Amino acid sequence: MNSPQTIRLAVIDTDSGFVTVLSKRAEVAGWQLRVAAGAVPAEELVAMKLNALLLDPTAIGEGGWEYLKRVCGVLPDLGVIVCTGRSTVAQRVRGLRLGADDWITKPCHPEEAMARVEAISRRRRSRNESEAGPVVAAELEIRPDQYQAFVGGDSLDLTRREFELLHLLAGAQGQVLERETIYQRVWGYAMAHGDRSVDVFIRKLRQKLEKRSSGWSYIHTHFGVGYRFDPEPLTGAAGALGAPVAPEPAGEAAPEPLSQVVHNTFTAG
């Protein structure tokens, strides 16, 4: 389950008056607040698992725009609100186009700032909804409450990342997910060009799945695109390894009637 309402907000601003008042109110509202007076490296922002960032570019000086752009690029899921003094329409438009979600002009009432932070965070949260209950697919049972997956009661011994990846894929069963999307959702920030982490974890998952459930093929590769989770029984004589393999489940187990929807992946053969 997601944390109920707790908003995690970082504020980058040098206006101590504004920050002080905002902090007080945020504390009362039970928010998790982090304040800085200058640029915070993007990696740190990642580690903070923020909902939103309230930023006054003037606190950063020269590279304010650059910083805004970079943060928005690395953390496309982070709500970013610019809150600064007088500005021209052109500046505001530029900021919004660079990736900011909102732009507030100081002086502004902290209550309004908070309401806008909430509005931004609300959208973000609604996406992470659902997917709390256990998922069953073929022989596999995925239990979010344990951060683990099982086959016939045996744990797959998944690490945290492996589990999150599997959970994400299984939650989008039948759908092809691009690597960038996967990375973004599991790692929480944008994938660097050329990063192979997703591939490596897919391999690990496949190994562990194969070990416990060798009669099924769960993760399919879509060349040039990404991966798709969709349990398919392996027809061949593959499961010859003393595993309790139900040869041809023919009945309940198969999630899809093979007659129709057996969309082969292109690399399937």
Add this chain to the structure above:
Amino acid sequence: MNSPQTIRLAVIDTDSGFVTVLSKRAEVAGWQLRVAAGAVPAEELVAMKLNALLLDPTAIGEGGWEYLKRVCGVLPDLGVIVCTGRSTVAQRVRGLRLGADDWITKPCHPEEAMARVEAISRRRRSRNESEAGPVVAAELEIRPDQYQAFVGGDSLDLTRREFELLHLLAGAQGQVLERETIYQRVWGYAMAHGDRSVDVFIRKLRQKLEKRSSGWSYIHTHFGVGYRFDPEPLTGAAGALGAPVAPEPAGEAAPEPLSQVVHNTFTAG
């Protein structure tokens, strides 16, 4: 990769000056705009497949707040921006808490309003990125969520580029697209002079289409111009099966185009 950045926006406002200016700019930017002067039933908003709604509650009168709340409740995925005259902090906070994503105070520069609409839509798009519905044309089913097309449940085994090309063409069904346009949209950058890639991929598509759906002709060449997607049954002896003469399958997944800038009420409920 996704349908371009066409934004579908509805405006509910009685301020004809503001609306007129906004409409002009939106048209230039290629947005799909719909204007109304009073409340529009939520169901109609749903049918429009909007990215965002720009609303001046005063255009609705009494039930402005109620209306806002209802729309936000029924369409949690719709970006809602309130744009109205003078207001108190309390009003703005209330509006934002009711579900509005942003609040702009008039008078405001249309460019800024548009930037804010973009900012809101950006979020929305990134969320249901792969949400694009399947397209059906004749025997063909195009599924963006799978990066693949099917005929009677059989995959065409399209590669990524092939799929994107087909998707683009099918999305502009009946319309002739020039090579330069196609290249620009599928490859993402300008076509070099003399590049034949589009032709080559068209051939590959035709081959794969012919293989699975030989009774139809899908892609037509317009000499000196480009290509047009438009399924036509082959009357001759070609089709091995008695070709069902379904002239216009009208399998519509794309929302019906909002006629650019329709100045009119669509009669409130």
Add this chain to the structure above:
DNA sequence: TCAGTTGTGAAAAACCTGTGAAAGCAGGGA
């Protein structure tokens, strides 16, 4: 007929993914 376009098949170049292994990190225990 001619000049310009488009269809085709095949080869070359570019690109992707699977894989094994090493390097980098973080946490726990001695």
Add this chain to the structure above:
DNA sequence: TCCCTGCTTTCACAGGTTTTTCACAACTGA
């Protein structure tokens, strides 16, 4: 503190696919 252990990230290579390029045949419209 240092070491150990397990997890994550990075790297390089092999093998396979896809995309691009080319040359030429077939075709279109004036």
